[in-house]
Amino acid sequence: MEAPPDIARVRCARDARTAPNGIMSTEEHISRSTHWDDAVAGYEEYLETLSRQFADEAITMVGGVGPQTCVLDVAAGTGALSIAAARAGARVLATDISPAMVRRLAERLAMFPGCSAKAMDGQRLETPDDAFDAAFCFFGIFIFPDWRLGLRELFRAVRRGGHGCVLTTRDTLGAGQNLILFEALRAAFPGRSLPAMPEALTLLSEPKSFEAEMRRAGFADVEIRAVERTWSVPSLDSFAANLDRIYSSYAPYVDLEPIQRDALKPVLVAYARKHVAPSGAIEIPTVGLLAVGRKVERTDVSESDRPDRPSGQV
Numbered sequence: 001m002e003a004p005p006d007i008a009r010v011r012c013a014r015d016a017r018t019a020p021n022g023i024m025s026t027e028e029h030i031s032r033s034t035h036w037d038d039a040v041a042g043y044e045e046y047l048e049t050l051s052r053q054f055a056d057e058a059i060t061m062v063g064g065v066g067p068q069t070c071v072l073d074v075a076a077g078t079g080a081l082s083i084a085a086a087r088a089g090a091r092v093l094a095t096d097i098s099p100a101m102v103r104r105l106a107e108r109l110a111m112f113p114g115c116s117a118k119a120m121d122g123q124r125l126e127t128p129d130d131a132f133d134a135a136f137c138f139f140g141i142f143i144f145p146d147w148r149l150g151l152r153e154l155f156r157a158v159r160r161g162g163h164g165c166v167l168t169t170r171d172t173l174g175a176g177q178n179l180i181l182f183e184a185l186r187a188a189f190p191g192r193s194l195p196a197m198p199e200a201l202t203l204l205s206e207p208k209s210f211e212a213e214m215r216r217a218g219f220a221d222v223e224i225r226a227v228e229r230t231w232s233v234p235s236l237d238s239f240a241a242n243l244d245r246i247y248s249s250y251a252p253y254v255d256l257e258p259i260q261r262d263a264l265k266p267v268l269v270a271y272a273r274k275h276v277a278p279s280g281a282i283e284i285p286t287v288g289l290l291a292v293g294r295k296v297e298r299t300d301v302s303e304s305d306r307p308d309r310p311s312g313q314v
């Protein structure tokens with residue numbers, strides 16, 4: 001299943017802008033809003049389905065949400081968490097760096113009173129301090145170039161007594177669909193360096209360091225819960241027919257030259273075949289790590305739990 005060497009050696013546009021060893025730096029690239037702008041429909045159809053499965057557990061962990069609750073969703077994507085919270089009656093502000101994601105969020109939230117969407121960088125939230133009962137960030141923090149700043153911003157936005165909730169994956173390569181993408185990339189281009197994964201994905205995939213980072217951002221009473229859910233596509237045929245949509249938000253896929261992508265596709269389908277369930281669907285388990293912390297009164301925070309905030313920041 002190896003691609004011909006000339007294909008493996010083709011340097012894609014992205015490689016040309018990165019280190020000579022071909023290792024792509026990740027956070028800045030993944031966080032680029034235009035990259036996500038092109039991925040809205042594919043994301044909603046094939047990837048939001050996984051995030052959605054974590055929403056009920058996350059909402060339970062923050063103590064529930066309802067008509068009296070103000071919820072902030074950071075890096076909201078197409079609204080997995082936002083829609084679940086809005087359905088429960090909460091007033092939701094859904095934010096994302098991608099204007100196209102925000103347009104879709106606004107469309108979907110329009111039917112829920114008190115809910116809205118706004119373009120915002122999760123590292124510089126345009127929200128007041130202490131404003132939300134609960135602030136969530138699903139599969140987002142680890143792709144911010146300054147992810148610790150993102151965590152501190154989440155903390156800043158939460159009111160005293162409120163909760164912050166962050167979802168990452170237990171696997172350092174990310175969610176199920178990413179695992180087979182990396183397997184296929186390795187097999188298709190054996191000589192080629194794989195993209196480096198964001199530093200935070202490694203740190204936040206370990207419950208102990210995840211908890212430490214939540215505390216460092218200011219949260220107390222931190223609870224980390226590992227929750228297994230399943231990423232799925234209805235059939236191998238639909239997987240094969242929709243690869244460009246499924247992986248439209250994945251830099252290691254999108255940044256390949258067309259000739260490389262064509263070489264990768266059959267390899268990817270071969271790896272997906274290993275996950276065909278008796279129903280015919282592709283099912284890949286994904287363990288999410290949900291971290292929930294509380295923002296306590298200042299007097300309750302011990303010195304070691306104090307947020308580490310750059311000087312000058314509110």
Ligand SMILES: C[S@@+](CC[C@H](N)C(=O)[O-])C[C@H]1O[C@@H](n2cnc3c(N)ncnc32)[C@H](O)[C@@H]1O
Nearest residue numbers: 031036051075076077080096097098121122138
């Ligand atoms: C993997 S998706 C997660 C979406 C959603 N939370 C979910 O779980 O379905 C990551 C999202 O982060 C957004 N994003 C990337 N960098 C960001 C930043 N610096 N600030 C805010 N959002 C960002 C992207 O536009 C994308 O919608």
